[in-house]
Amino acid sequence: MIPVMEASRLITADDVAPLARGCAVLGTGGGGDVASGALAARRAVEQYGGVPLIALGDLSPDDVILPLGMIGAPTVGHEMIHGDDQPALILREVERLLGRRPAAVMSSEIGGSNGVHPVGWAARLGLPLLDADAMGRAFPEVQMVSMHVAGLAPTVIVLADVVGNVTAVRPVDGAWAERIARAVCVAAGSSALMADYILRAAEARGALIEGTVSRAIALGRAVDGAADPLGALTAELGARNLLNGKITDLRRETTGGFARGAAVVTGVGGDRGRIITLEIQNENLVAVEDGRVLAMVPDLITVVDTQTASAVQTEGLRYGQRISVLAWPCDPLWRTPRGIEVAGPRAFGYDLDYVPVEDIP
């Protein structure tokens, strides 16, 4: 019997909360305000209906995929402008530029609010959502995307700000893309919706991280009503629990639009006597114990509440909080030489050779 392709499923309002929980875990401490993203997505789905979640294989080679993400500081209520909205402005501009209506929305970044917002954007636009993203996690810079690692050139970046200005940039390379997009975003009140690395389905294979939306929903569902939420999440992630402990020191500063800092976690219970330091640049990037690195970017490091297994974002860290530090492997794409170059420890200024988390004794 010939295997039948699984029918695309519909993301409903009931899926939004588990998706948001999963996206928060994949955000590794960063990724913006997940709760507002969930609120906006839920409202849009209630108003415009559920969103078909499709696989890359469901698209025809010429179909255009529209990757979307907020850059800057996303805020509830900022999403709507003058009865029109940012996703519609971007869609219209992309149609103008490409002469073709995109066939699906994709999350640029599954980690954090940008993982859950696209459900709402797809609902508004009446488009399906592709079960994929460009990071498999959260990253702070425009060029830290799978398409760049795969060698695709940025063609045109389209930004729509909260005021309604629409800007299309054809950058000479990814670094200029980042620089100009950031400048436009700052000029427009530090928040904009962005479509970057708009691509055809034919060039997407190997250039996206597939299955991440359904994975995020599965992560959220795994802890739902579990007797041992932390155990359930760790198992679903295939993660190591580096430490159960509490925050005993916290240093954070915001420079150049990035939150930098470190958190010291002191072990409790069976981990008493151990101390782990987390190096943070928006996301948790490196976990160190006694000068020994236990996990490093691009592998994922997330702080969760020990009782509920809810992800704790960097800005939510509090002195004395009981937390667990989980670490697990990133997508294989990030472990290629080019992946390491784009988003390995040295891309963030750490003088470390990348070692996969599962290879660290």
Place this chain on the structure above:
Amino acid sequence: MIPVMEASRLITADDVAPLARGCAVLGTGGGGDVASGALAARRAVEQYGGVPLIALGDLSPDDVILPLGMIGAPTVGHEMIHGDDQPALILREVERLLGRRPAAVMSSEIGGSNGVHPVGWAARLGLPLLDADAMGRAFPEVQMVSMHVAGLAPTVIVLADVVGNVTAVRPVDGAWAERIARAVCVAAGSSALMADYILRAAEARGALIEGTVSRAIALGRAVDGAADPLGALTAELGARNLLNGKITDLRRETTGGFARGAAVVTGVGGDRGRIITLEIQNENLVAVEDGRVLAMVPDLITVVDTQTASAVQTEGLRYGQRISVLAWPCDPLWRTPRGIEVAGPRAFGYDLDYVPVEDIP
């Protein structure tokens, strides 16, 4: 006998120097480095051939006019990038966005370097130059253009920076256009070529200031070898000579990308005993004597060398220099209520009601 429309003339390398002299006069102290503009234009004309100078009436209603101007700090040698160039990048993007090749280049700003550069840009692009501009002089801000005064909406602004990045902005209004274009320009090294208020010939009548290229050339030619250059220029402009004098005090500061300051001119010869102060914001905006305003923006005030009648730009003013201060009427468009609102004295922060220069006793 039916009058025959004058055949379009060709701008040759020999026209560049007089054009540059005229543009410097119309620059009212601002408008960038006219000498580099002349050098670049002359080279382009020598390489690509002369540029037909056409009138608005020579265009068909659907023809697209491409207004071009540098924003930021233009520098020689920055114009060319990677064998391609900024005008070609802009032309290509405009063709993509409009689905139509522009029929003519136009200077956005006849005053200063942006009045002479377009000859070179048109030569490179193989397009004629329209005998018109959007200011009839120089102004510092993106929205201070005739199309805005005439009530045309900015549609899309296209910027190409020296690196080769191309950015297209659809602003919600002129103020946002200014803000975003400036941000992109600063991100790209503070210099970019910009196409703004791209328009069809059908909507251009009354929304452009016509005849300004040929006028600038005529101004330059008028002083060429004249026995009395100052008298010849004053007559050709229909200007008042407010004062023959010397610079006795000079105050300049650069804030927010603008040169602000004042120059005190003390009369010599027949004007001995008189003192005029020029208020400057990039351009010469107000001339005051004993608390009495003698001329004010949008009318034109230019400082020229008394002997040669060459325009002296703000950055070229020197203590003790023998100069004459000329003032003459702006285009009638700037004297409409909306023209005064956009670029009258209050638009520059002066608490003055506009009085035409020729009505001041």
